[in-house]
Amino acid sequence: MAGEYEQDAVPIGAIRLEAATRSFNVQVDSGRTLKELLLRREHRGGPEAVPALRGVDLTIDPGETVAIVGRNGAGKSSTLRVLAGIVPLDSGRVRIGGQVAALLDLAAGFSRDFSGRENILMGGALYGLTRRQVEERLEDMIAFSELGEFVDLPLKAYSSGMLVRLAFAIVAFLDADVLLIDEVLAVGDGAFQRKCEERIAAQVASGSTLVLVSHDLALIERTCARTVLLDSGRVAADGPTAQVLSEYRHLLSGEAAPVRGTNHPAEVAAAAAAAGGGAEPPSDHEEPA
Amino acid sequence: MSSTSLTRVSDLRGHGFLFQQLVQRELRQKYQGSVLGLVWYLVNPMLLLGAYYLMFGVVLKPGFQHPAYPLFIMSAMVVWLLVSQTLPAAGDSLLAQAALLRKARFPREIIPTAVVTVQAMTFLALMGIVAVLTVAIRGTLDWPLLLLPVATVLLLLFVQGLALAISGLHAHFRDVGPIVGAILVPWFFVTPIFYRPSDITDQPFARAALEWGNPVAPFAESFRTILYDGAAPSAGAMAYMVLATVVALGGGWLIFRRLQRDLAVML
Numbered sequence: 132m133a134g135e136y137e138q139d140a141v142p143i144g145a146i147r148l149e150a151a152t153r154s155f156n157v158q159v160d161s162g163r164t165l166k167e168l169l170l171r172r173e174h175r176g177g178p179e180a181v182p183a184l185r186g187v188d189l190t191i192d193p194g195e196t197v198a199i200v201g202r203n204g205a206g207k208s209s210t211l212r213v214l215a216g217i218v219p220l221d222s223g224r225v226r227i228g229g230q231v232a233a234l235l236d237l238a239a240g241f242s243r244d245f246s247g248r249e250n251i252l253m254g255g256a257l258y259g260l261t262r263r264q265v266e267e268r269l270e271d272m273i274a275f276s277e278l279g280e281f282v283d284l285p286l287k288a289y290s291s292g293m294l295v296r297l298a299f300a301i302v303a304f305l306d307a308d309v310l311l312i313d314e315v316l317a318v319g320d321g322a323f324q325r326k327c328e329e330r331i332a333a334q335v336a337s338g339s340t341l342v343l344v345s346h347d348l349a350l351i352e353r354t355c356a357r358t359v360l361l362d363s364g365r366v367a368a369d370g371p372t373a374q375v376l377s378e379y380r381h382l383l384s385g386e387a388a389p390v391r392g393t394n395h396p397a398e399v400a401a402a403a404a405a406a407g408g409g410a411e412p413p414s415d416h417e418e419p420a
Numbered sequence: 421m422s423s424t425s426l427t428r429v430s431d432l433r434g435h436g437f438l439f440q441q442l443v444q445r446e447l448r449q450k451y452q453g454s455v456l457g458l459v460w461y462l463v464n465p466m467l468l469l470g471a472y473y474l475m476f477g478v479v480l481k482p483g484f485q486h487p488a489y490p491l492f493i494m495s496a497m498v499v500w501l502l503v504s505q506t507l508p509a510a511g512d513s514l515l516a517q518a519a520l521l522r523k524a525r526f527p528r529e530i531i532p533t534a535v536v537t538v539q540a541m542t543f544l545a546l547m548g549i550v551a552v553l554t555v556a557i558r559g560t561l562d563w564p565l566l567l568l569p570v571a572t573v574l575l576l577l578f579v580q581g582l583a584l585a586i587s588g589l590h591a592h593f594r595d596v597g598p599i600v601g602a603i604l605v606p607w608f609f610v611t612p613i614f615y616r617p618s619d620i621t622d623q624p625f626a627r628a629a630l631e632w633g634n635p636v637a638p639f640a641e642s643f644r645t646i647l648y649d650g651a652a653p654s655a656g657a658m659a660y661m662v663l664a665t666v667v668a669l670g671g672g673w674l675i676f677r678r679l680q681r682d683l684a685v686m687l
Contacts, residue, residue, distance in 0.1 A: 136525075155685065216525030217684040236522060244449065253445070256438035257524040265437070 134220020136227075143229035144193030144308040144340040151187040151213055151223040154180035183209040185364040186223070193228070193308075196341045198351040198372065200379050201361035207344040210361065211235060211311045214342065229308030232258055234298060236313070247282040247289070247297050248273070254301040268304045275330070276300035277323075296323060303330045310334060313344045328354065348376055435526050442517075442534035447541075465501050465546050469494055476614040484619035488648075491554045495647040496613045496640040498547045502579060503636055504604050506539040510583035511590040511597040518687035528680040532587035536580050547572070551647055560650025567653065568646050574661045575639050581668030588672075588679035591687060611636050635664045 212218040215233035255265030276296040358375035360368040486492040590596040617630035642653035
């Protein structure tokens with residue numbers, strides 16, 4: 132049974148994740164061809180499906196600031212993508228109230244041939260804004276991005292720092308009820324980072340909910356009141372930031388340093404195999420209609 | 421459970437600006453930096469029409485005759501141009517916009533629909549030119565012209581259905597695009613464009629196969645019947661077009677719905 136994604140079934144700014152389960156088929160990434168489909172039975176190299184989330188429950192109330200921590204492959208990014216509605220669940224349920232804005236992958240969605248201004252229009256459109264709504268915010272976004280006259284040049288001409296500023300400016304001024312941010316704040320220079328933090332704080336002060344995935348524990352301590360620790364696709368700890376972070380530090384020091392790198396599913400598979408845990412059948416929490 | 425269909429409708433309404441942006445981008449990106457810009461959208465089909473006329477009307481001299489032969493070809497060719505340009509473009513559309521798919525949640529069908537819309541705009545412009553020319557020169561200004569909008573709407577929905585199916589399938593199985601490209605070549609020749617089935621065969625079975633075995637044929641024939649002959653398409657042809665549209669749109673929708681779920685993960 133496929134998981135459900137419902138918008139506006141809970142109060143504005145609230146997040147409810149129930150028994151969220153999701154696996155990734157590693158072979159999917161390679162792009163299937165008809166030949167592979169026809170010869171599927173002979174095609175078995177590596178794990179079929181790597182579990183990323185194994186029954187995650189999360190209840191976040193409007194206006195909360197929540198960090199998600201965990202080692203690589205623990206399911207942090209998957210959780211954000213599920214909350215953003217980009218990755219559907221295998222089973223379980225996501226309910227989110229109000230508008231969601233996600234800053235997941237900086238370059239994603241930008242066209243290098245179009246100007247910063249045009250990319251802002253497209254960015255706003257992607258999140259379901261009308262032309263009028265984007266135009267109302269356009270000047271704020273441009274000012275925040277500090278792009279100056281570059282805003283009318285194609286993105287080809289931008290430095291990576293400028294791309295970061297543009298991406299952040301769009302998401303930060305969408306006035307979304309739920310902000311999902313993955314690790315990107317570390318990219319800009321110090322001054323811009325502080326500006327981003329201030330902007331996020333202002334958003335939170337006006338009632339938005341923040342979910343932040345980061346490895347920057349100092350940033351988490353500054354920004355988030357609550358922290359959720361994920362481990363192998365499950366919630367290992369959930370509580371006040373100071374408490375959970377000390378638990379997390381303990382977890383990190385207790386084991387070999389985690390490999391810093393991508394969250395590639397193969398890594399997850401290796402970690403799962405090392406932990407001796409096979410894939411468990413997803414728990415089906417179907418609620419009566 | 422959740423009112424899925426209702427959600428979808430409101431999603432589409434909420435993403436009107438996104439649709440508009442995608443159409444604009446599609447229009448501009450294609451010929452950005454070119455001097456003639458959007459004019460290329462009309463120049464290419466016109467050149468193609470000219471080449472086919474030269475080939476089949478002047479050089480090869482077929483054994484059948486139709487007065488105002490260029491109009492005879494053009495009035496059916498516009499249909500073929502829409503089909504043959506939209507299907508490959510739709511096949512690539514989801515891959516081309518993979519970055520957008522990974523960024524936010526929006527109804528995925530907006531992407532192939534934007535591609536169809538751009539092609540439909542070209543089609544309408546070209547068809548307008550062909551219709552005015554044909555009707556003026558052939559003197560076919562009569563009531564069957566009223567059926568032209570009906571046939572146009574059916575054709576566009578038919579193509580939209582095929583585009584949904586092909587875009588979804590190609591995103592999953594990358595052979596689909598090349599297969600479509602390969603099929604289009606023979607498909608052109610079995611579609612009655614520079615001939616009528618009765619021109620090239622007397623065998624009833626072969627004629628029926630040419631007329632009904634190819635879902636594009638009734639559309640091409642109907643446009644020609646309305647514009648070039650100034651007559652109404654047969655009831656059979658109209659029924660066939662309605663049926664083909666319903667099947668293409670329904671099938672395309674089902675295929676797309678089934679295949680769109682994991683697009684952000686697999687592209």
